[in-house]
Amino acid sequence: MKKVAIIMGGYSSEYQISLKSGNVVYQFLDKTKYEAYRIHIFKEKWVYVDDTDTEFPVDKNDFSVTVKGTKINFDVVFNAIHGTPGEDGLMQAYFELLEIPQSSCDYYQAALTFNKRDLLSVLKPYGIKTATSYYLNFGDDINTDLILKTVGLPCFVKPNKSGSSFGISKVKTKEEFLPAIETAYKEDNEIIIESFLDGTEVSVGVINYKGEITVLPITEIVSENDFFDYEAKYLGKSQEITPARISPEMTAKVSAVAKKAYEVLKMSGFSRSEFIIVDNEPHMLEMNTIPGLTTESLIPQQAAAAGISLTDLFTNALELALNK
The missing domain is CATH 3.40.50.20 (Rossmann fold)
Structure with missing residues (x-):
């Protein structure tokens, strides 16, 4: 054993x-x-x-x-x-x-995907769309007017390397911008500031299941809060609808983009990518390589919709690791 x-x-x-x-x-x-x-x-x-x-x-x-x-x-x-x-x-x-x-995936893929800025920069040449963004390192001069002219309002201020929505703020006014920067710096010394994408938010799990790269049923995220924040993710302040209420054509389109990102990055193990669909185009926000695996988490929900039990999901992950 x-x-x-x-x-x-x-x-x-x-x-x-x-x-x-x-x-x-x-x-x-x-x-x-x-x-x-x-x-x-x-x-x-x-x-x-x-x-x-x-x-x-x-x-x-x-x-x-x-x-x-x-x-x-x-x-x-x-x-x-x-x-x-x-x-x-x-x-x-x-x-x-x-x-x-x-x-999980190998060390290079883990480091790359954990850094939102670097991940999106690598994927952009492959035609994967993203929000307009601006980057700051701790200690950089902050030109509020220039940044907000670049990304517009509202915008999101995020730690570059963090998860579970810790340190993220939705900024609606110029006055909220610098406090949001301070909040993000508490989680990370690098910040990514992104334009607000007004569209349907979906989460797409991609795994290697029994040797085949498999896109799981897509989840639509409907948050009661301003965005899919910690409360929405873990304290029931959101609806997570699997499969997502999007057309078969859009399902195929988002699935293809998520699978392409997985393949381009030479991923292994679990991945869960977040997208916002704007004007019929999926825009990637980030990719998680150690997504939540609680019974309420998205990957287990998506696996269940695909007819894959948690025991099968975890057994598959270990068998793939042992056979690498």
Whole structure:
């Protein structure tokens, strides 16, 4: 039986969501095939947590744990860390050096997709449309008039490398702009400022399922709030409609763009891309490579609509990792 380390937690504001995702993976993993271990990764400690909540330290030299005198090495890692260090390439590079297979994409793809600016810059030459944007690094001079002339109002101010909508503001007036910059800088030292796209928001999961790149049924996002923020994502302040209420032609168009992005980037594992459809053209906002895996999350919803159970979804991810 293969020993699986399910890594969860992380160093960012998303750690609590990651713990939920990791525990869902632990709950639904096929226990006839895999012996699962919950590994909590935090800045202050890396520990294996057993079913009695007893903690055993992880030896970072070889990513092993010793339990009651027995050393345990892992055959494969299921990565459920949203944000750093699980979604930005750090853990992927670490496991590649240790030659331990893991379920997410490779380190380069993780680092690239985690950086919204770089991701969109790479995809633009392939005809994938995006919002008009402006970038700032911490310490840059802020020319409010120039920036707002470039992107217009309303606009979005976002941390460049962050998830779960932490630090994002929708700016409607010039007076709201500098406070939004301050909010974003609390999450990241790079900021992306984007024009407001007025259209239908959809989320598209793409996975390698049984060796074939597969686009899952598309989810339409209808937020009660100004945008698909933390409350909308996790506290029920949105409608998530799967399949999306878009035409078959638009479904095919969005699916093709999402699949193209997956293939262009030489992705593996899970991906969930966010688009806003404006004038019959999908505009990409971002791509998540460690999307939420709680029972309420979008990828599990989309998999269910495709007839794929959570156990099948997680088993498939591990089998692909082991066969890489």
